[in-house]
Amino acid sequence: MKRDGPVSSQASSAGEPAKSRQRLSQSERRAQLLRGAISDAANVGLGRLTHAGVARECGVAVPTVFAHFENRTVLVKSTVEEIRRFYLELASYWHRPEIPARAAIEAHLNAYSASIATDRPYAQVWLEWSTAVRNEFGIWDSYITYHNSLMDTLAATIRRGQKQGAIGKTVNPMDGARMIIASAVGITQLHFMRRDKKEIARFVAQSIHRALDD
16 A cells, blocks of 8 residues: 555554663553554453553563553553544545545545555454454454444545436435445455455446446
């Protein structure tokens, strides 16, 4: 992906030398710990995410993690909140009014696909979050909130595209938005199946066509 969108989550590593760690501000430390939490959750799953695992991932003491996330519920909820922030920021970047609507949706879905290579742990944790229907730690409720926000963004762009004549007039904006979001699951699975880039690109193009054309 040409990085003209939001900055990758992997701008710096989770673990850092002790001297560098001492110079981190509170916000920088929290960001580091969240990256470590996402990396650990990608390995062990959200249900097995612990303060000790995050500490190992980041090379810090366990009390450091507790200082930012007071208990396991807060840790897990904060982890999925970072996933929410990351993907809604990606959507916000592409769904700007100056970008033609259909081009915005195409660029957004292709940017998501490309981000799986650069931010693989985020995609892996997002995939688990999107099926967390048992609602442990209340994360299914938080996923629904994220999903509804993304739906609103996509549906608004679809309506704009219909006015521009670039999206089918009979397309229901909410259904089209739902199909685009559903296709992200397939895209993620194809990446984790190590499918050919051309096959993934074809699936993206087909998903857009089916969601946006009469």
